[in-house]
Amino acid sequence: MPAELPEHVARTRNGQPATVLEAISEALWEEMERDDRVFLMGEDIGAYGGAFKVTRGFLEHFGPSRVVDTPIAEGGFTGAAAGAAHMGLRPVVEMQFMDFISPAYDVLTNYIATSLYRGSGPLPLVVRGPVGGGNRGGPFHSQNVEMAFFHTPGLKIVYPSNPRDAKGLLKSAMRDDNPVIFEEHKGLYRAPFCREVLPPDDYVIPLGRARTALEGENITIVTYGLMVHRSLEAAAELARDGIRAEVIDLRTLLPLDEDAIAASVTKTGKLLIVHEDTRTGGIAGEIAIRMNERAFEWLDGPILRVTAIDSPVPFSGELEDYFLPSTQDVVTAARYLVEY
Amino acid sequence: MTTESAASSRRSVPLGRKVTEDLLYIGYQALALEAGVRTLARSGELDPTLAGFRIDVRSTVIARAMRQLPGGRGDLCFPGPLSPGPSLAFGATPLEFLRHAARRGTSAAATRSGGLTWTEYGRGLFGWGGAGGVMTQVLAGAALAFRQRGEDRAALVFEKCSAVESGGWHEGINLAGTLVAPLIVVLVAGSMGCGTRATGVDKVARSYGIGLTEVGDEPHDDLFRKIRLARAGAVDGGGPMLIHLKARSGEDRWAGHNDFAAWAVREGGFSRGDRSAIARAAVAGVDHAVDRIGKEPGPDPDDALAPVFTECDSERPWTRREPPHPHMAAGAAVEVANAR
16 A cells, blocks of 8 residues: 555545545545455546546556456446456446446346346446536536436436535445446536535445435425535525525435435425436436325425426537526526415 | 367367266257257247257357356356357256246246346356347456456357347457456357358457457367367466357258267267266256146246345335325225226
């Protein structure tokens, strides 16, 4: 072990605040130290340290057998990760951008997700990578991919909103015996507003449990990822008008913490769902029908949603700003719903 | 690249009594099982499309040349389009195969995923799991795990020759080559969906810088040694090997087995009585399986919704069991929803 850890995996040990990116690096590093079955696969994650430098310094410390640079072949190396997982290893696959998980759709949905059900045993495997817009990346470097996989039984989907959750959820995902897709919003990676001192202990956050980011009684806002911060900004503005919004951060999208949503909705009677993903086929539709099934009689208004518009992510900054849901969009929808 | 010609001369090194006996036994098993499956298909016990079912007996020799150890410590095999030949060589019984072919029996996987292959790591068996080429990716990953742990193990995958036309296969073989994984890929000539008839397998091997062994009409003892050599090369740091299993030139598909059986008496140290006893034992096992399969229980409906996560129960959706909330229990709408 080198005398000094790479800076970005030593924030917590040094008592410094960590960004989401640093929290993810710390989780990977600590799990690789804890469990020698864990190894990483992905494009340019070794010598280059990853497109976003999440794994900078890992190759030097853990060696090429545990930090495996792969060809540009997402389907191939995700399939290979599955084979390694069958043989007792615990691979973590990095998609350079989650937009490029699509070549691995076949192996993820047909092979990996069905493994336990088919009798081929559990498949402990994490596929992680950056998602989300706002970085002027255009249609191929900005997408949210959760709903491409949400419909597939056998997969778990995690989408953290802050450093503490990112670290604790990623550790849980790496210790889980099931395949997990782990989405990391690029807009949170190094966000100045999203840095915090993390607990020094080896903590995990269980998958499948939402958290209440803000308590309130007038309206429930269910959201995740970067939109948690937009929703909290909106809640602050609403509070100036005396509207107390409750913000639920889903953290795990699959399995969905339906109980947490229902508990909040039965308290507030109003439900607004906010996601950065596009509208049609977004998770808002699933949440709405579940609350229709479980909490219809507690609802005092229609279930509304604030989402991106149904379009590929535009490259132009002006167009992307129009495309993405804004804080003001959330405020407007929430006011309408509260006054309904 | 190394290329061995199909016509190699018989070597003086003996196979050993155990290997010879195994090859005879498995060959007779395959011969009887082929006939048994056809009979069952014609009688309606099996899918009628299996009425022309064929076993390529060379696949049993290739698989038997791998290293087989109990407890999941030996080589791995995905029998693919040549199932059950390789499965028999890895210790599967005819009854196990028929259970899967008939979607009956006690194996959960038999009724959930179906097909002519199944997974049982203890005996080194991998079941089918997706589009063409995916299993090369998965087995490449398993082979990578062997290499990382320094184990004397290899992964064997049988693919239709049409795999060389699928991008997924190329990703898998490229990855195996890049990572020097001990993977042996058998391309079966003349398989369905083979648009270009795989005429350029030698070019494929050359382009990836990996070894190629061509297999045709050679005697089974030669074939056995040839595969042993390929396996040793793969495990000893040579990386993946391609085996091109070409179509036989003669009309008699069982000529190879019959020649080997004659050789066993002539040069292998077996008496005619030994050979007959081996044949009788093999055929008796198949006869038992053919007789038994009609009496095997069908699938248990409760097993149909097996858990897709390791820690989950297989809960049915509420609309198929009971309403989600007591106040809906007597509702007509719920009765309609439950009526299926």
